[in-house]
Amino acid sequence: MADRLPAVRMRGITKEFAGKVVANKNVDLDIYRGEILALLGENGSGKTTLMNMLSGIYYPDAGTIEINGKHRVISSPKEAIDLGIGMIHQHFKLVNVFTAAENIVLGMNEPSGFDLKAASERIRQVCDTYGFDVDPNQKIYDMSVSQKQTVEIVKQLYRGAEILILDEPTAVLTPQETDKLFAVLRNMRDDGKTVVIITHKLHEVLDISDRVAVLRKGEYVGEMITTETTAQEMTNMMVGHQVSLNIERPDVEMDYRMERIRVKNLTVRNNEGVVKLDDVSFTAYTGEILGIAGISGSGQKELLEAIAGLQPVESGSVEYVVDANSTPEEVEQLIGMDPIKIAQMGVVLSFVPEDRLGMGLVGSMDLTDNMMLRSFRDGMSPFTDRKAPKHLAELVVDELEVNTPSVSTPVRRLSGGNVQKVLVGREIAAAPTVLLSAYAVRGLDVNSSYLIYDLLNRQKGNGVAVIYVGEDLDVLLELCDRILVLCGGKVSGIVDGRTTNKNEVGLMMTKLGGGEE
Amino acid sequence: MIDLVAFIPRAVAQSIPLLFGSTGEIITEKSGNLNLGIPGVMYVGGICGVIGSFLYESSLADPSQMNKFLAVLIPVACCLIGSLLMGLLYCFLTVNLRANQNVTGLAMTTFGVGFGNFFGGSLIKLTGANIPTISLGATSKVFRTTLPFAGSMGAFGKIFFSYGFLAYVAIAIALASSYVLNRTRVGLQLRAVGEDPATADAAGINITRYKYVATCLGCMIAGLGGLYYVMDYANGIWSNDAFGDRGWLAIALVIFTIWRPSVAIPASILFGGLYILYLFIPTGENLAIKELYKMLPYVVTIIVLVFSSLRNKRENQPPESLGLPYFREDR
Numbered sequence: 001m002a003d004r005l006p007a008v009r010m011r012g013i014t015k016e017f018a019g020k021v022v023a024n025k026n027v028d029l030d031i032y033r034g035e036i037l038a039l040l041g042e043n044g045s046g047k048t049t050l051m052n053m054l055s056g057i058y059y060p061d062a063g064t065i066e067i068n069g070k071h072r073v074i075s076s077p078k079e080a081i082d083l084g085i086g087m088i089h090q091h092f093k094l095v096n097v098f099t100a101a102e103n104i105v106l107g108m109n110e111p112s113g114f115d116l117k118a119a120s121e122r123i124r125q126v127c128d129t130y131g132f133d134v135d136p137n138q139k140i141y142d143m144s145v146s147q148k149q150t151v152e153i154v155k156q157l158y159r160g161a162e163i164l165i166l167d168e169p170t171a172v173l174t175p176q177e178t179d180k181l182f183a184v185l186r187n188m189r190d191d192g193k194t195v196v197i198i199t200h201k202l203h204e205v206l207d208i209s210d211r212v213a214v215l216r217k218g219e220y221v222g223e224m225i226t227t228e229t230t231a232q233e234m235t236n237m238m239v240g241h242q243v244s245l246n247i248e249r250p251d252v253e254m255d256y257r258m259e260r261i262r263v264k265n266l267t268v269r270n271n272e273g274v275v276k277l278d279d280v281s282f283t284a285y286t287g288e289i290l291g292i293a294g295i296s297g298s299g300q301k302e303l304l305e306a307i308a309g310l311q312p313v314e315s316g317s318v319e320y321v322v323d324a325n326s327t328p329e330e331v332e333q334l335i336g337m338d339p340i341k342i343a344q345m346g347v348v349l350s351f352v353p354e355d356r357l358g359m360g361l362v363g364s365m366d367l368t369d370n371m372m373l374r375s376f377r378d379g380m381s382p383f384t385d386r387k388a389p390k391h392l393a394e395l396v397v398d399e400l401e402v403n404t405p406s407v408s409t410p411v412r413r414l415s416g417g418n419v420q421k422v423l424v425g426r427e428i429a430a431a432p433t434v435l436l437s438a439y440a441v442r443g444l445d446v447n448s449s450y451l452i453y454d455l456l457n458r459q460k461g462n463g464v465a466v467i468y469v470g471e472d473l474d475v476l477l478e479l480c481d482r483i484l485v486l487c488g489g490k491v492s493g494i495v496d497g498r499t500t501n502k503n504e505v506g507l508m509m510t511k512l513g514g515g516e517e
Numbered sequence: 518m519i520d521l522v523a524f525i526p527r528a529v530a531q532s533i534p535l536l537f538g539s540t541g542e543i544i545t546e547k548s549g550n551l552n553l554g555i556p557g558v559m560y561v562g563g564i565c566g567v568i569g570s571f572l573y574e575s576s577l578a579d580p581s582q583m584n585k586f587l588a589v590l591i592p593v594a595c596c597l598i599g600s601l602l603m604g605l606l607y608c609f610l611t612v613n614l615r616a617n618q619n620v621t622g623l624a625m626t627t628f629g630v631g632f633g634n635f636f637g638g639s640l641i642k643l644t645g646a647n648i649p650t651i652s653l654g655a656t657s658k659v660f661r662t663t664l665p666f667a668g669s670m671g672a673f674g675k676i677f678f679s680y681g682f683l684a685y686v687a688i689a690i691a692l693a694s695s696y697v698l699n700r701t702r703v704g705l706q707l708r709a710v711g712e713d714p715a716t717a718d719a720a721g722i723n724i725t726r727y728k729y730v731a732t733c734l735g736c737m738i739a740g741l742g743g744l745y746y747v748m749d750y751a752n753g754i755w756s757n758d759a760f761g762d763r764g765w766l767a768i769a770l771v772i773f774t775i776w777r778p779s780v781a782i783p784a785s786i787l788f789g790g791l792y793i794l795y796l797f798i799p800t801g802e803n804l805a806i807k808e809l810y811k812m813l814p815y816v817v818t819i820i821v822l823v824f825s826s827l828r829n830k831r832e833n834q835p836p837e838s839l840g841l842p843y844f845r846e847d848r
Binding site (some may be wrong): 095 | 577658700701702705706708709713715716717718719720721722771832834838845846
């Protein structure tokens, strides 16, 4: 394979961002025709930046790029398109109010003139060739995530892309959709196209790729033939030292276990009147991690926000069991309360929302000020106490190994993993009795993810009722004691994390009644 | 009852500056630039035309013998150049330097109104007239030339053919913009820039060029609104602050028409009618009632804003990245 001419040859690629952040340093990479290359690396290891330079979004500070043996300077996305390079970004590049066809022809200058009907016809041909199902006249905002992704792929094929780059394409897909995508990618590889897939999910790398290239802290560390390597070897290469790949699921002694949150017949409608949660009932216990699985947008966000007092509820109840052993049972109703009232009742509820910088932290404020968001109401003085939050910020930085210049750095400047550590650190420092977390490891690398799992497990050991909304089924199956599966706002079942399997949960995510407790 | 044959032509005449302004602003906003400098641009367009035609008229011994072609060309060219410079300034500040669009636009409106009044005042001083106005009667007469057969067609002619050429230009521009925006590749790409510049960029569209061209073109169209006001509506008489708040009404119209230039044609006539309705409704001796009628366009604007904010249809929303700067390497 090495004697073939690579489709892409990158040599000595270096890219720095303002503020001296080195994203890529002297990277050499070869990508061959008719193969699927997995680009593997932790967060901030520069995978996306490297590929963005290939697709013309960024311009390298140093280094050369050869396409099919010819030296090329790619200074804009247009030049990349002309060279047959197509990138499918993690955040889809689609205009929501346009139809699929309009998005697909966008920016193209077809000699036949501007004719959407003819374009739709050609789009159908592309779809038939590869077995896609796209309605050219459907608007993007009416589409599901996987449909949007299909449009993105068709868009690149329609433009005649020979080199296709996919940035974390499976992050939002169900296992079944992922399988379908991989089948398409193999199809394209066999068709002689070059495919690069950026990911940090190891099992996917093993499943789909022919070759793996690993980046660490912006530098190229090596490559392997997929069939000759193991997940463990790849992880070690990615992280730079030995890492245990097993997620622990400690058993908490049963006398700790009591009911903590009782959700009964909860129904929620959003602003547009669409039912987001439909008659949801479950109980969360102390000393357990209750996983919540489901396709994104199945009501996970509404469920957590309803418990946290942020979401108006149509009907149903959320009870917080203060003490199950006293008679009569001491119970507080959380519905109709806002977060302040819930806190005043003495319920310590910690919430790690999905939108870290939107709901969890204030991006332009520094670590100390963000810690204060939880404590500024304390005390009677009109002045705030800055000492304690500063101390807490230093503690979080210390204990969770947050990589930050100082505690007075705006959190916006930190990388995704570090932002998450600050948020989780603050929420855990409040010594909660209930910990709600939504996509706590989304976008985090292996190292940071395991740190977060460890923190959740420690909270569980302290008798906290942990509710963990996740998207990676493998993690949910390894970490959670029980898994509640949501499908279209309904509970399609609650399964035991120790006995269920991926296939069962995957099926329950797409249709109701797939399993019983 | 209102005399419709008298009312409609006045309403249309009143609507033309609004139509120019809102068409210009719609094109601008489709590129994602929220140009609140439009009221200022319209002042600049007006005064530049006045300066040009003032210099031309005063260079002649007898203004009534002027070359009709030059009498139109000079003010129009001056107006377009002045508005273009305003557009370039706005683009340089917001696209290249990524300044806040609201602040830039408001500053430009303040600047444009001041610019108009300053040069208007200067010209008035030059003429040494007793009344604080500049009168460009001869030029205005050329601008107000109507089709020769308009007068002989009775009410029909009065309603449809009694306007100067700029009025028809305004309608033609609005219809053409509507066609370009919805039916051509350029329109599709322009809309993509305003909706989602990152997507448009990744599709190989030159964002900076689209923003510059759309904004400058928008400014030039809006500037013609100022020129029409002075030369046609006001019979060639410039007096400071006479243009008033029509520029803001034009921006309100953009929302009222849900970013559609073709809808702007009837909508601007409606606004124009509301603007002068008080002159045609018998209010007797009570001046207070007249003042209440003068409020109508503003009341309608507020009502429209309330309703347009309630609409949920995705197509009826403003361009998604309206008012936001774009920088490719932003992380």
